[in-house]
Amino acid sequence: MSSLAKQKQEKQMNGYLLSFGVCAAAAFFIFLPFLVVDKGLFQYCGDFNSQQIPFYTYMNGFVKNSAGQWSWETDLGTSAVNSYSFYLYGSPFFWLTTLLPQAWVPFSMVPMFMLKFGVAGLGAYTYLKRYSAGRNYAVIGACLYALSGFTVYNTFFNHFVDCIALFPFLLWALDSYVYDGVRGVFPLAVAVNLLNNYFFFAGQIVFLFLYFFIKLLTGEYRITPGRFGRLAFESLLGVALGCMFLWPAVLCLKDNPRTVDLSSGFGFLLYGRVQQYFAILASLFLPPDPTYLPNIFTDAVVKHTSMTAFLPVVSCAGVWAYMKARRKSAFTKIMWACLIMALVPVLNSAFYALNSSYYARWYYMPILIMCAATMQALQDEEIDLMEGLRPVAVVTLLFAVFALVPKQEDGVWSLGVVKEQSQFWLTYLTAVLGLLIFYGVIRWCRGHEKFTRVLLAGILGFSVFYSVAHIALGKFPQWEGDANYRSECYVAARNNDLPDDHFYRIDSYDCYDNIGLWMEKPCIQFFNSVVTPSIMDFYPRVGVKRDVSSKPDQKLYALRGLLSVEYVVVPQDKMSEFTEKWGAYGYVYDHEDASLVYFRNENYVPMGFTYDxxxxxxxxxxxxxxxxxxxxxxxxxxxxxxxxxxxxxxxxxxxxxxxxxxxxxxxxxxxxxxxxxxxxxxxxxxxxxxxxxxxxYEAYVQDAAARRATASTSFSADGTGFTAEITLEKDNLVFFSVPYDEGFTATVNGVEAEIERVDGGLSAVLCPAGENTIVFSYETPGLKLSTGVTLGAILVWLGYCGFIVFVEKKKKQEKH
Structure with missing residues (x-):
């Protein structure tokens, strides 16, 4: 290399920094229009507004202020570890936000997206660099991964992006062990991904097996039995390092009805609707529709499934060209294997413990391989990119038929089977635009020094465009419905003036989801998929559907007394409607602020009472x-x-x-x-x-009064459990509307007492006549054991790394 060329290379920006920077910058420009519209507090739609913002905000306060593990504000009460380890408890990105004041957290969502997109680019570059001919090609591959349709689509869920960002480091660590003999790093990568999200990690295990054995069978991995044994040890060590939240989650989820629902018979082999196959294939060619607005294959299971594998500009043209030219490579075989698994229900569900509910939330893993294949097709001039572009362009053009095919409904003819023509053509023409950009770059720039720079600019500009369009399509249909989100949640609910001198629950009527988290008050209207399993047993018994949320209908007025609901929160514009419909059921006006009205329940019964x-x-x-x-x-x-x-x-x-x-x-x-x-x-x-x-209702008023007359004289609750005092005329069971959880232990007057599961899912304890002090103490089942395993694994890992350093140092000394 000439000294001039060497100087030029040294002046180039570090590839790691460049990948992180351009992906983070792209994220900034994607969200900038919405930051302006939302005046700094970015609101999207659905789960993002209902879960991600309030979860991050609430848990920021919980981890700083709670001395225990029980969250009273999560449904009827739930282990904070079990409920939030799926969403954020193990995420390094969440823990960064705890450095901020709680009031700042809602405004940090976009900066955190920038960081996550940047880390995704950094991780992808770290993995791809091994397979690239130079820095620029690896940067392009990194941008394709970080800005793929899968990443943009899953901003709706937010915490899924954490998994996308961290996964490439797992493959990089595996490659480093096999190719370079690097030891001690793979356990860390395993631990970080497992801690971040145990559910996604289950799919990552499946993919790692697939990746490893295909590379082994194709000869790209060569490993001796001894090194294979050390890899198995490092894998187990990584699981031990990261199992802090895993065992508690297993103990909790084993009783969750959503996790036990296997397919059978034809359901193992075939999807029930042919549209499912077309939807899966279309996800390779077209930018994704918003998660809750599928537009073409509306009879398929598409909503909220993360079904997209779209790469900006290049689509799957680079993949197609690579697979045709390198038929025997490991990447080709991995991609074929993943396509087959996507098309066979039982294989697809292998990434989700064989659950029959359809999801495509594992696609980010083969997408990384698609980016690697595309990168190699771009850098290898022997691969004809046009051989990939032409068939992809033909297939993409054919999708137009879905908007042009004639149909007849109620005697009226029209064109297209798509739900919304305007949405379809925006998405479709965006895909066509990407292919035109790719064609132009290949036609006029390939073989020139500027090729990678022009292609990177095209990818970044296109990604910003299609991402803004995607988010806008999801956000603006809910514009009117979300107009009061900031004033009701961030301003009014967060600054509520409800009393703090005793324990009670609240109810909400037509408010935004999880308003109780904003208020930091227990609310019986709650949206979270992972709660104490006994809640999912209790609620259906009283006529309340409980799958991903608890939303007891207002007609179940007696349930409010049973669950110690004292206040109902109502938006200002719904005050008259609520009063007219439910005012006769014991709800009286208490006070109001600029956005919310508060009604008091006259039939409120304090926590802890008896029956005759x-x-x-x-x-x-x-x-x-x-x-x-x-x-x-x-x-x-x-x-x-x-x-x-x-x-x-x-x-x-x-x-x-x-x-x-x-x-x-x-x-x-x-x-x-x-x-x-x-x-x-x-x-x-x-x-x-x-x-x-x-x-x-009249009888309920009398029953509520009777229960109130026997209720505890005091009830104080915190993250460790609760303490109640009650005076009884005779021995009796004292009932608490606290979900039955094996993590609770109880004492009555200092003597250990057995907790009974009553009403199908709530708690009671036997107390003697006279004055009683009841203490329920909570520890998340399995947390001590799993924490002990993690701490022990840290010591083992440190010893292991120390041994590696000692051996390497000894080898160097022997050489000298």
Whole structure:
């Protein structure tokens, strides 16, 4: 190399810094128009507004102010570790925001996006550099990855971008071990990705196996049994390093009904609708639609699935050209394998523990390989890019047929099967524009020194354009609905003047999701997929659907008393509507501010009260050969079971009542299992048919007053649990509308007490007559064990690294 060329190379900006900088800058220009429109507090739509902003803001305060692990503001109460480790608890990006004052956090979302996009570019460059012919090609590949349709689409979810940003370091660390013999780094990469998101890490394990063994079979990886054994050790060490939140999550999710839903039969092999296949293939060629606005294949499972593998400007032209020219390469085989897995339901679901719910949230992993293949096609002049561009252009042009095919509905003819023609043509012409840019750069610049610079400029400019269009398509349809988001959530809710001198829950009527997190008050209207599993058992029993959110209908007025709801928050423009519909159910005007009105529930019952009646939760299982063991476990109900065997009328059960009246009944009687009735039935009277006949609002008012008369005199709660004081005339169960969780331990007057799971998912404890002090203490199940494993693994890793340094130093000394 000449001295002039060497000087020129030294003057070039470091590739790592350049990749980080251009990707972060692109993110800035993508979000800049919306920052201007939103006056600094970026609002998008859906999950971003409902979860990401309030979760980050709330948890900023929680980790700074809470001494414990129980979050009362998360639904009816949930382990903060279990609930938020999926979203942010292990994310390094979240912990950076804790350096900010809580009030600044909502304004930090865009700067954090810039950082995440930058880290994604940095990570991709770090991985791709090994396979590149020079810095510029690796930078191009890094930008394709960081600005792919998958990344832009998943700004809707925000925390998914964390996984996109950190994943390339995992592949880089694996390559470094196999190719360069670098030891001690792979465990760190494994730990960081596992800590960041255990759910995505499950898919990363599958992909790592695929990547490793295909590279091994193609001969691109060569590894001795000894080195393979050390790699297995480093893999396990990495899992141990990062398992701090993993074991608690496993213990929590094993009882979550959303995680147990396997496909079967044809569902393993074929998608139920042919549109699913077209949607998967289209995701390679067209920019993504907003997550909640699928436009072409509306009968496929597309909403919120992250189904997109679009690369800006190059589309899959570079991939196609590379795969045709390098048919036997590992990258080609990995991409074919991933395409097959995407098209076969059971293989696709392998990235999600074989769950039958369709998701494509693993596509970022093959996208990184697509970027590597595209980069190699660009830098290898023996590969004819036109051989990739031509078929991609033809397929892309063919998608226009979906907007032009004639259809007839109700006797009226029209063109197109797309939902919105304007949205389709914007997306479609954007894809065509990208291909035209790519064609122009190939036609006039390939082979010239300026090729990479011009292509990079085209990719960056195009990415900003299509990303702004994508976000705008998702944001502006909700413009009117989100108009008061800032004033209601950030201003009014965050600065509410509700009392702080006692514990209560709130309810909200037609407010923005998770307004309780803004207010830092427990709210029964809550949107979070991961909560204490007993909540998902309790709510359906009282007629409330509980999948990704808790949203009890206002008609279940008695549920508010049962759950100690004292205030209802209503937007100003909904005040008259709420008063007209529900004012007669005990809600009276309390006060208001510029955006919100607060109604007080006259039927509020403090936490911790007793009953004088019980009702059987549900009828015993029939004594069939298959059900006899379960029946025996459920029917130790003394007289109730004897009555059944004697042919007498079946006992009254909560689940035998109409759903709308069950919460009314729970204000009158506690619901116990047969086994619990055997233990505690002597304390109370059994509810009869007469008790279930008068479940009116007037009767509820009387029942609420009766429960209030027996309620605890004090109830104080914090992150460690709660302490309650209550005086009883006789021994009795004291009920708390706290989700049953195995992490709770209880004492009554300093003596350990058993916590009973009543009402199908809430808690109660037996107390003696007289004055009682009840203490519930919480520790997330499995956290101590997993923390101990992580701490032990840190010591092992330090020892391992120390040994490596010692051996390397000794080798150097022997050479000299």
């Amino acid at each position: 009646k019980y009702i059987l939760l549900e009828a015993p299982l029939p004594e069939t050969e298959e059900g006899v063991d379960a029946a025996d476990a459920l029917t130790e109900a003394g007289a109730a079971q004897d009555a059944l065997r004697a042919g007498e009328p079946a006992p009254v059960t909560l689940m035998g009542l109409a759903e709308d009246s069950r919460s009314n009944m729970l204000m009158r009687a506690v619901a116990l299992t047969g086994e619990q009735i055997t233990k505690y039935g002597y304390l109370m009277e059994e509810a009869t048919t007469a008790d279930t006949a008068n479940l009116t």
